[in-house]
Amino acid sequence: MSELKGYNVAVVGATGAVGQKMLETLEKKDFPIGQLLLLSSSRSAGTKINFKGETYTVQEAKPESFEGVQIALFSAGGSVSKALAHEAVSRGAVVVDNTSAFRMDPDVPLVVPEVNEIDIEKHNGIIANPNCSTIQMVAALKPIQDAHGLNRVMVSTYQAVSGAGAEAVEELTDLSQAFLNGEDLDPELLPVKGEKKHYPIAFNAIPQIDVFQENGYTFEEMKMINETKKILHDTELSVAATCVRLPFFTSHAESVYIEVDDTNVTVQDLQRLIEEAPGVVLEDDPANQVYPTPLSAVGKSDVFVGRIRKDPDHPNGFHLWVVSDNLLKGAAWNSVQIAESLIKNNWL
Amino acid sequence: MSELKGYNVAVVGATGAVGQKMLETLEKKDFPIGQLLLLSSSRSAGTKINFKGETYTVQEAKPESFEGVQIALFSAGGSVSKALAHEAVSRGAVVVDNTSAFRMDPDVPLVVPEVNEIDIEKHNGIIANPNCSTIQMVAALKPIQDAHGLNRVMVSTYQAVSGAGAEAVEELTDLSQAFLNGEDLDPELLPVKGEKKHYPIAFNAIPQIDVFQENGYTFEEMKMINETKKILHDTELSVAATCVRLPFFTSHAESVYIEVDDTNVTVQDLQRLIEEAPGVVLEDDPANQVYPTPLSAVGKSDVFVGRIRKDPDHPNGFHLWVVSDNLLKGAAWNSVQIAESLIKNNWL
The missing domain is CATH 3.40.50.720 (NAD(P)-binding Rossmann-like Domain)
Known part of the structure; x- marks a missing residue:
């Protein structure tokens, strides 16, 4: 049995x-x-x-x-x-x-x-x-890569503190309350446990996730760059990343810019691909202010995509806004x- | 007299x-x-x-x-x-x-x-x-444009609520305290006063600043695109923008990606240009975790630039992290x- x-x-x-x-x-x-x-x-x-x-x-x-x-x-x-x-x-x-x-x-x-x-x-x-921030991005990009080819990815992340563990969640809570009380902020953990300097995460943005590498990128940024190429099976894919820690608890958001291989791709083409892809949910209706946010994705298994737009200055360029619960799908x-x-x- | x-x-x-x-x-x-x-x-x-x-x-x-x-x-x-x-x-x-x-x-x-x-x-x-988010970006880009030419700008913003006025500051304060108290959030103002839908800004990120245009961009994004070209006197410059409202009170931050015309430009070249430019301050020493944050820029007149990196996948591509007090220089x-x-x- x-x-x-x-x-x-x-x-x-x-x-x-x-x-x-x-x-x-x-x-x-x-x-x-x-x-x-x-x-x-x-x-x-x-x-x-x-x-x-x-x-x-x-x-x-x-x-x-x-x-x-x-x-x-x-x-x-x-x-x-x-x-x-x-x-x-x-x-x-x-x-x-x-x-x-x-x-x-x-x-x-x-x-x-x-x-x-x-x-x-x-x-x-x-x-x-x-890595959590890589997972949600490639889940959104895969159907586009399959249908139209992908030669360039540029991402700026908006990452939740829970990615740095339970202690970071506590630090955001404590420092937020201290800030609202008008007290001094005394950060001890973020951006990276054990690093020499700590910056307050409450009501702030810290452009460092994980430690810096020789080339000036953080390890988090290099993870996004290298892992994306490996998962999408394309060592020639151009990937650029900036990773930023923000004062929210759960779900990472990403401003993703891509260039596809095909010409004449429309926003509607990409919306349809996202809609049909497994594990990915389209939330994209600007006229009705529909787009995902970190809070709206908490506790859900899927990857949410909105704000799909064509770059008026580049024939094959598109923007996407990708959000997912970093502790679940991530x-x-x-x-x-x-x-x-x-x-x-x-x-x- | x-x-x-x-x-x-x-x-x-x-x-x-x-x-x-x-x-x-x-x-x-x-x-x-x-x-x-x-x-x-x-x-x-x-x-x-x-x-x-x-x-x-x-x-x-x-x-x-x-x-x-x-x-x-x-x-x-x-x-x-x-x-x-x-x-x-x-x-x-x-x-x-x-x-x-x-x-x-x-x-x-x-x-x-x-x-x-x-x-x-x-x-x-x-x-x-x-527009506030345009000002700080072009202040950082101008010395680079003059020295090396600029043909592409891609920006994702991290914008403070004070850009939406004193009422938005109050909403972030009130909703943050409510969230920490475990109370329900009842947003009434952000992302845009008078819009049909409101999303909580406390411990969240809202990918909408100002109202949506026909093309799916927000007015804030179109301001950044059009104003940047006008101020830099280059209608051919390719500009792409995603604007996001975040839960902090003052100073906008921007993840800016640029492609310069010249080849063989180094990070040190750009650091030197930023260092010598009027109204712009270089805060860029990854080995010592030196970079600007919204909190560190509050109350200061200058534009702060850090995290200057070369794109390993594009010969002329560079990242910059640009921060300034949106109520002062902005x-x-x-x-x-x-x-x-x-x-x-x-x-x-």
Whole structure:
């Protein structure tokens, strides 16, 4: 009976912001779970978590924890994935990793199921879940790439603090209240935990997400640039990105500019493609002020697209405004989709 | 003595958010004022305002109010400017208009003094102050255009609520506190006063500033596109814009992407140009997390530029992050600069 009931699943980083959403998503989507194992750092071990009416105790993640595990969903930071993902694989698990540890590894598929599900088949035990801001963008761009070709992508992001974890959510809450009270702001976390300088996120915008690279780009920007090319299977695609942290809690928004290969493409063509694409919802009616916002996307699995416009100064240029819940499609839901695909296609 | 003391100045819209900043700026810059006349709608007439230790009573703006006025700074909305600017001119005043009423009129110079001061000389009584988000962008782009040529500009904005007036500031304050208290949000003003739909700005992003045009762009976006070409004297310049309202009070930020004409331009070249340009301050040191933010620019007259990067995928492409106080350089200070230029150059 337990065989029929489902698969042995481990969630690594079960107490984190994304881990919590993974559990909610597994429950909501009624994922076929045999045994569920909740793992974390030693610091969070012992935490009690409720799942489908049963109470689970979070255990410290160790190599031997993965004995008997079939699917391991990792979301506990890159260092944990680097230390334990191969240990899990060597014990027979397939790892869906939500960190940046393996994303650009040529042996690791980087997958958004609506875009490149077929890449999952070639896995060697690890499938990487892309960066949140990349996922929602490529989900919107894929149908356009397929229909009209794509040679250029330029994105400026409007990213929620929950992408920096539960502590960042707390910092936005606390600093916002302090600001409204007329008190001094004393930021300690954002833009990046452990960095030398911190800037207040309350009623502000911080043009730094993750650490700076030698070339002046942040790691978040380089993730968007490199991951987009890998997922869309086009190393020649020109991608430019600026990533900005903003004072809202959930859902990333993106101002995306694209140039398609075909000429004579219309706004209506793109609207129809978005409307028909899986996992993507068109919310685009300027005359009635219909467009997505971060707040309107919270708690939803889909990617929302609006404000599609043609560039009057460039024959093949279009704008899109792309919004999605960064914790769901941007993280937990995309990981669970990959796990569902592993089962459905017998790719475990 | 009164002749030597200064000029007769009228501030139209003296009780508004920008009007207040105009008075602060006139005081701070010690503008040579003979008689000061504070004007407003009949609704705000009677308000008492302090200027340099004297109390002034705001009077209702009427055609005959402008008798004897030499310089009239208008900032009371487009309809007031349309009704009264020509009345002021016919009575001998030179009007500096901070609304969109005359900006694209070919007979009206549209001026950012650091960029195209010389255009002021050709005025026929009215000089238009550009849109706030346009001013800061062209101030940063002008030295680059002069040195290396400019053929493309793409901007995504991060705009403060004070651009929508004092009521919008109040709405952000009230809705933010309501959100933190876990109360329902009941937006009544933003994105646009008088529009059918309103979206909460607290902990959100609204991709609509001003009303939608037939082509799917907002009026704010079309202002940026058209005004940039006019101020930079280049009708062939390709300009693309997406304008977004965000939950902070003051200073607009802009993610600007440009393509220059010259090849082999370096980041250091652009940094040097920005450093030497008037009214523009370079804040760009990624290794030490130095970049401008909206909060860091509040109350300052300059335009701040950081995050200058070369596009690895396009030989002539660069990113810039441009921040300025939307009420000062974006409105009051630019208007006062125009008035100063009128006097200094004997162009009254």
